[in-house]
Amino acid sequence: MRFLAWREVRHAPVRFGLIAGLVALTAFLVFVLTGLTVGLGAADVSGLQRLPVDGVVYAKGADGDLSRSSLPTSDKALIEGVDGVTDVQPLGFTMASLTAGQRSVPVALLATDNAESGVVLDNQARDKGLSPGDEVRAQPGNVPLKITGFADLGSIQHAAVASLPLKDWQRLRDAAGVSAYMVSTKDDETLAAIAKALPDTEPLTKAAAIDAVPGYQAETGTIGMIRTFLYAGAALLIGVVFWILTLQKEGPLAVLRATGASRRLLVGAYVTQVLATALTGVLLGAAAGVAMGAVMPSNVFVLPPGEAAAAGALLLVVALVGAAASVRRLFTVDPLLSLGRTA
Amino acid sequence: MGANAAVLHDIRHGYGDVEVLHGIDLDLPAGQLVALLGPSGSGKTTLLAIAGGLLTPTAGVVQIKESPLYVNGKVNRKAASDTAYVLQASALIGFLTVMDNLLVRDITAGRRTTDADRERAEELLEAVDLKAKAHRYPGQLSGGERQRAAVAAALYTRAPVILADEPTAALDRERGRAVMSLLAAHAHERGAAVLVVTHDERALDLADRVVRIEDGKLN
Structure with missing residues (x-):
């Protein structure tokens, strides 16, 4: 399946480069927003996070x-x-x-x-x-x-x-x-x-006390919502791009089916392509995001490796989810198309 | 005449209530090129699709090397792997080079290609005068070159039954005869059964047998 996946990418590097570029731009935004979420969150509550306590007792x-x-x-x-x-x-x-x-x-x-x-x-x-x-x-x-x-x-x-x-x-x-x-x-x-x-008191757990810091929920919630929409947008974008790509190669897919290619082989080659393209885009986006973080104030932008890896992995999953819509077409492609007709 | 490599018996096929093949019997002996001639809409491509496992017939039996091609309405993959299509020039895979269009048959069959496979592919491409263009893409070839590449791709499989779909379409007389000669030589020298669907009568003298189909019946 790598044979088919790689040969197609090699034949159309600009097409796949553009797709990777789209993923990279989305990933860049995701990484920047992740860095801002962590950074701004830390700027809001890290002083409380460092306190070695189980709870805080406030006035009612x-x-x-x-x-x-x-x-x-x-x-x-x-x-x-x-x-x-x-x-x-x-x-x-x-x-x-x-x-x-x-x-x-x-x-x-x-x-x-x-x-x-x-x-x-x-x-x-x-x-x-x-x-x-x-x-x-x-x-x-x-x-x-x-x-x-x-x-x-x-x-x-x-x-x-x-x-x-x-x-x-x-x-x-x-x-x-x-x-x-x-x-x-x-x-x-x-x-x-x-x-x-x-x-006359109002005790809160440490976690609740952190959430209650004025503005913290609104700040992280707003950026979190933007990130969620960005992930959804990425899934849609990648889904549409690969859907069109799959439609365009219905002919070659039919020929491959007619020459004995199993559906599993076609799906494997497709998933390999999606993952390779998305991974390239995510790595490019991560590099750009880290570079952006380097020029932003350190108390605003913080991108811990764990958060970055989680965001990258989520983007790969999102890419697969978006691309999953086209898998059905791979399963249903009619090898009769290779004879120039449907029956 | 050799034993039959493929046997089609009482093949019927229809779309809805309309039957387009009306009980066709056709034997394809090993070592022979059989030309199936007929006008557009006569059912020849449908018969070709049924013979190679691309279309399950409404009724009838297809046997490839004495194994049933359809079992309980499903394609018997093992029997189907003994057939190979010579598709029309436009059906080469555009993102694969000419050489890879041959080798992909190994990939789809789940085999790893070896140096010996590459050498055999080169020999076949040499036989169709395409060795120098082995690493070009189909889009960089002429129509005749693409058709010859499609023939080489089918022959690469070593399948005992070769099914050719209009292999001389869009070729001039000389090129058309060259392609038919290649298929005939493959049948005679390799002992394959070759069925060529065509409406081109210019190279019929190269066929061992000519079968005519009209309105879903063999004449």
């Missing part, structure tokens, strides 16, 4: 929005008293700006009890002209803070995480409470027990 009505959540410090002891809770850490959160002279860097202030003194910034803030030892002021509040270092802390709502001690955050907020509590639990049912014991 906050709907998982840390900015809208405020709980008293006295709740810590009450949560610790719930069966199944193994650890409770208070969390302070504010979207803020760090200013130093004319420079202003948006940050997500994330305050915990065990944070280092001063403020530790995510590595991406290095590019903003800030250095360890710099004195900055947190706005609003105009509270002076000293940068003590950089670490891989991630982002929340597209702002670099800035880690600081809870007491500094409370000073900045001029309030004694906390935003929420990070909890470690034996199981998810413990979260329900917390909600029951503290009716």
